[in-house]
Amino acid sequence: MKSNPLSLFQYNFRAPGSEIAGPVRYAIGQSVEGWVLVGRSQHGLCAIFLDSDAEGLCAQLSNAFPQVEREEDAESLDRDLRQLIDFIDKDVAEGVIALDIGGTPFQQNVWKALCAIPAGQTRSYSEVAAGLDAPAAVGAVAGACAANVFAIAIPCHRVVRSDGSISGYRWGVERKRTLLAKERTQ
Structure with missing residues (x-):
């Protein structure tokens, strides 16, 4: 993973304290680092989690966004998930993934x-x-x-x-x- 993540990610910071625009759609896949979850709000990826199993990923998503509707959507998030897994596994950064960052x-x-x-x-x-x-x-x-x-x-x-x-x-x-x-x- 020597690639500069800036080549893959577009960092969009929300106004501090502002709420995420839900629902959060998510997809789960596997990388060399274990299971990966990508979560997407209306404005970009709002979560990237790693875990040793899919259940742990879903728990992390629920804990991060307890008040927001969450729905699995593997089909529409396949491209984001593949891009991220390629970046993790092969150090390949093609395209751009917009991030929706709160905090x-x-x-x-x-x-x-x-x-x-x-x-x-x-x-x-x-x-x-x-x-x-x-x-x-x-x-x-x-x-x-x-x-x-x-x-x-x-x-x-x-x-x-x-x-x-x-x-x-x-x-x-x-x-x-x-x-x-x-x-x-x-």
């Missing part, structure tokens, strides 16, 4: 900073906080990483502890380790 103003700033970290490189939580001119906000940076609903597209896997060790990751520490190793070898 608070601070979360959005953190996610923008994460997208600026080149593939194969890492930053510590404190480096990200310092880059946002908020050096005391290390915990808030970690919280924004944990709130990220865009696996791969917003690369929170590139954020590590100050000593370089790998810590928590919404989709599992081993998956984080694998993603980083893959980026460093390509």
